[in-house]
């Protein structure tokens with residue numbers, strides 16, 4: 001089944017000049033980029049995007065980090081792209097993310113309160129629809 005998903009190159013990825021490398025990996029895997037925007041996220045957008053994390057200890061640092069610079073928002077499509085991109089991205093913690101993944105190859109743990117782990121990918125069809133509506137409103 002062809003799906004669509006929201007992928008974010010977070011402010012650390014944009015700041016480090018890794019946008020091209022990350023988009024290259026997505027395209028090389030065979031997914032299609034159908035819309036790409038540079039977004040300066042505000043608190044309202046991030047509170048909605050990260051609603052499920054509200055109250056967690058990393059929530060405020062996460063929102064502050066995501067407001068620290070521009071994010072590249074991508075609408076990508078492909079067969080099983082939701083699961084496929086999460087596999088490309090690797091696990092949340094860059095220290096233990098598998099080599100070969102975006103976070104495993106390019107991410108590092110800065111010892112901060114929030115994982116600055118380069119990318120985000122929607123985790124289900126429902127969250128993809130919700131998140132695409134927020135970032136491509």
Ligand code: CMP
Pocket residue numbers: 053058062092113114115116117119120121
């Ligand atoms: P993301 O996939 O965008 O979703 C929530 C984000 O919160 C996650 O990537 C990380 O940036 C961050 N995060 C998730 N869990 C933790 C954690 N245990 N400690 C610090 N940051 C986290």
